[in-house]
Amino acid sequence: MSETAQSENTGSKPKAQSKYDYSKGPLPLNINMSWCKACNICIALCPQQVFEPDRDGKPIQARAENCTQCTICWVHCPDLAITSNYK
Amino acid sequence: MTTATKPKQKSDVFHQYLRPKKKFPNVWCPGCGIGIVMGAFIRAIDKLGLSKDEVVLVSGIGCSSRFPVYLDFNSLHTTHGRALPFATGVKFSRPDLKVIVITGDGDALAIGGNHFIHACRRNIDITAILINNHIYGMTGGQGSPTTPSEAFSTTTPYGNVEKHFEPCDLAAAAGASYVARGTVYHAVQLEKAITQAIENRGFSLVEAISNCHTYFGRLNRKGDGLAMIQSFKDRAVPVARAGKMSEEELEDKLVIGKLHTTGATEFCDEYQKVIDAHKEK
Numbered sequence: 198m199s200e201t202a203q204s205e206n207t208g209s210k211p212k213a214q215s216k217y218d219y220s221k222g223p224l225p226l227n228i229n230m231s232w233c234k235a236c237n238i239c240i241a242l243c244p245q246q247v248f249e250p251d252r253d254g255k256p257i258q259a260r261a262e263n264c265t266q267c268t269i270c271w272v273h274c275p276d277l278a279i280t281s282n283y284k
Numbered sequence: 285m286t287t288a289t290k291p292k293q294k295s296d297v298f299h300q301y302l303r304p305k306k307k308f309p310n311v312w313c314p315g316c317g318i319g320i321v322m323g324a325f326i327r328a329i330d331k332l333g334l335s336k337d338e339v340v341l342v343s344g345i346g347c348s349s350r351f352p353v354y355l356d357f358n359s360l361h362t363t364h365g366r367a368l369p370f371a372t373g374v375k376f377s378r379p380d381l382k383v384i385v386i387t388g389d390g391d392a393l394a395i396g397g398n399h400f401i402h403a404c405r406r407n408i409d410i411t412a413i414l415i416n417n418h419i420y421g422m423t424g425g426q427g428s429p430t431t432p433s434e435a436f437s438t439t440t441p442y443g444n445v446e447k448h449f450e451p452c453d454l455a456a457a458a459g460a461s462y463v464a465r466g467t468v469y470h471a472v473q474l475e476k477a478i479t480q481a482i483e484n485r486g487f488s489l490v491e492a493i494s495n496c497h498t499y500f501g502r503l504n505r506k507g508d509g510l511a512m513i514q515s516f517k518d519r520a521v522p523v524a525r526a527g528k529m530s531e532e533e534l535e536d537k538l539v540i541g542k543l544h545t546t547g548a549t550e551f552c553d554e555y556q557k558v559i560d561a562h563k564e565k
Contacts, residue, residue: 231308231309233309234309236509236510237315237510238315238510238513241510241514266290266291266292268472272320272471272472273320273468273469273513274319275310275316275322276308276319277298277302277308277310277322277323280295283289283290284290284294284295
């Protein structure tokens with residue numbers, strides 16, 4: 198019963214980052230959405246265009262496979278909201 | 285590919301330096317550069333390997349002076365403009381501590397202008413990080429000593445008539461032994477400048493050019509925080525290149541990097557010599 202309930206839940210809500218292949222490891226960055234104030238700095242400064250704004254203007258890793266861990270986004274984040282999942 | 289690449293520096297060093305009970309997100313406007321200076325400062329402290337007990341943060345009043353509220357060091361939140369005298373007292377009684385003053389342009393240059401030049405003159409071992417956003421942000425956008433000529437603020441609605449201060453030139457002329465300037469766009473260089481300033485024995489000033497898009501940007505049509513931060517990229521000129529440029533070319537530019545150093549003797553060392561010389565008598 199629990200299996201069917203799970204499959205229904207995952208099927209009903211498509212995730213924004215569903216294109217990312219998680220078999221390659223976790224997402225490159227961890228964004229603390231409760232600290233983020235949607236200032237757009239990371240979205241604009243990212244040289245690989247990893248981020249896309251969601252409906253609140255907060256960043257989503259839409260092209261996560263492009264991330265090269267160049268440190269620009271978390272060095273320029275005024276709210277200390279971005280950390281790397283690869284330390 | 286992300287699987288194997290590791291970043292050049294750790295991204296989560298700030299967690300161990302934040303106060304546990306402080307509520308985040310922080311108090312500053314979205315896109316304010318003071319948060320970027322805070323990140324650069326934490327990484328500089330982490331790179332130097334200083335423990336929380338040997339650092340004292342002293343601040344006055346203003347947007348920038350909310351900075352030690354979030355950081356778990358020994359801290360002293362003082363009256364308006366008087367951060368440097370309090371810091372002088374702390375340093376003088378405990379010369380083993382690293383005393384760092386976080387101050388703003390109005391705090392250091394208008395209300396505490398006299399204290400600023402005398403701290404420079406004594407060359408006491410204090411690191412001052414002056415976050416310059418060209419306006420009084422917290423109190424409602426009044427013109428500060430660093431508001432440029434002809435710029436608008438709520439107290440200069442027809443354009444500023446006065447000339448503005450250059451804090452770096454002022455500190456160098458008054459006798460500070462390390463003077464550097466950075467911007468919030470150049471956060472890595474700013475981190476390097478803060479590291480060198482803390483290592484330097486003597487009065488060190490790091491001027492961090494920041495953005496106040498809420499007042500300065502809105503009244504002067506400079507756009508939002510992102511547009512102001514990107515404008516620093518176009519305006520900034522490194523010291524090495526600035527030497528080859530004429531004065532007319534440098535008119536609207538920000539010269540960034542290490543601007544001035546001297547090998548002057550430090551105040552606490554000199555005072556200790558006097559104590560040692562007269563101890564036995």
